[in-house]
Amino acid sequence: MADGLRAGTPDHKSGHVVRDSSLGLVPETLQPIIDMQDAIWHHAGVGPAVMEMLRLRNARTVNCVFCKSVRYDIARADGLTEDKVAHIDDDFVHSSLSEREKLVLAFADLYLRTPERVDAALAGRLRQEFTPRQLAHMAIALTTFHALSRCAVSLGGMPESLPVMEMPVPV
């Protein structure tokens, strides 16, 4: 882990967690990133609990301490309990999560670990469980989570650990 953040933050503070982060140094991409977050959490074909499972599976794979510590309130309100979150690990296949939830995590692992090898049986199960619209939205959300968590890790300044923090989605 790096000792300090490798890029600064904007001089002007807005009170918005994303605008006030290092991402605020690049105004050309800042609003598109915020618009993307809004679409993911408020206009997707799957609910916030599914999105949060994708986000946390990514966070734990990338090992982004910030991302791992966050729980979005709308995902909890949508039914994602800490009991379920505890199963988002490498042994999720043998957990008490529902088959649909396990498929969500398998989809995440496909993207995160072996995107070049799509197992035909898994592809069939995903297409049976989710509509093309839902798969497209899950894919876009996951790739956004992945890029942002890798961004946070790359910028350094990551603490060793943080407590779980519930917060609203920054849109």
Place this chain on the structure above:
Amino acid sequence: MSVQLDSDSLTTILQGPGGEMARRYEALWQAVWRQGHVPPGVLELCRLRLAQLHGAARELDANPPPGAREGLDPKKIESLLHGSWTRDPRFSADERAALDFAEIYAQDPQAITDEFAAAVKIQFGEAGLVALIEALGMIDGRIRLGMMLGTLLPVEADHG
């Protein structure tokens, strides 16, 4: 067998079922190439290097993003694709800093050191470092999606 997509095909395949979210994703992708901190030619070299590292043949053969190769010496692309760019004097200091950073990023962002980040900042500034990292994330993501969505989201799929 997996069906790989290039970046253009990915846009097409996401637009139908993805609707407004796909439109916003595309807007972010375009913004990455239009930001004013890291030249598109430098990002294009990074895109090709990441595609190489992923073994994404379709992405390597794909049309580049609009304007990405303007002013970019084709011999540099050739050198990059043949693995000789580290010894090629045509590559500038800013291109080298970005490519060195991209290689570590592709393997493990946790392995990025302050020295690699500082080398990028010397060339592009702090905002440039952030812009490069954002771009690498988007490029890496599109390569991953291109490799997996060709199988999961066939073009003829209905958009329910």
